Amino acid sequence: MTQQKYNEGVIDSVTEWIMANLDQRLSIDDIALKSGYSKWYLQKLFARYHNETLARYIRKKKLVHCINDLKDSNAPIISLAVKYHFESQQSFTRSFKHVLGCTPLYCRKRQLDDETKQAMRESNDPCVLCRQAGFDATERAKEIVTPLARNDRFLPRISCVMR
Numbered sequence: 001m002t003q004q005k006y007n008e009g010v011i012d013s014v015t016e017w018i019m020a021n022l023d024q025r026l027s028i029d030d031i032a033l034k035s036g037y038s039k040w041y042l043q044k045l046f047a048r049y050h051n052e053t054l055a056r057y058i059r060k061k062k063l064v065h066c067i068n069d070l071k072d073s074n075a076p077i078i079s080l081a082v083k084y085h086f087e088s089q090q091s092f093t094r095s096f097k098h099v100l101g102c103t104p105l106y107c108r109k110r111q112l113d114d115e116t117k118q119a120m121r122e123s124n125d126p127c128v129l130c131r132q133a134g135f136d137a138t139e140r141a142k143e144i145v146t147p148l149a150r151n152d153r154f155l156p157r158i159s160c161v162m163r
Helices: 003-020 028-035 039-050 054-072 077-083 089-100 104-109 114-122 126-134
Strands: none
Touching: 003 028, 003 039, 003 054, 028 039, 028 054, 039 054, 054 077, 054 089, 054 104, 077 089, 077 104, 089 104
16 A cells, blocks of 8 residues: 555545544544644645645534534523534634535524525535525526635635625
């Protein structure tokens, strides 16, 4: 097995472990220890493989996973912030808005039909589906584009932008 394929296997297993443990406090030090790589080398490999930093990937996945909790429960937003290990409701809301483009309260209030909710659970970018389902006829006619990458590497958020 070549070194590159071995590294891909390790990154795949780290990614699977992260996805299985999104409701845990995930530190880069713990993930590096689990992978057997140094913190620095793991972050370099991860960024090369996923085209985003490990910390940004974890934050984005936690927030995307949180969308289902927002839509399917009436749990207070502060309890979701605690569940996903954000420091405060303010930091949770700020991260949510930066990554997903809207506040948690706005996301919760947007009502969707059952078919769209199911598609959101299976999607890597649920915000696009949510926004398309919530648009009226004039908004649907507008072009939806994803934000441009900064430095041709990292996307600033996964939400869509109206033109």
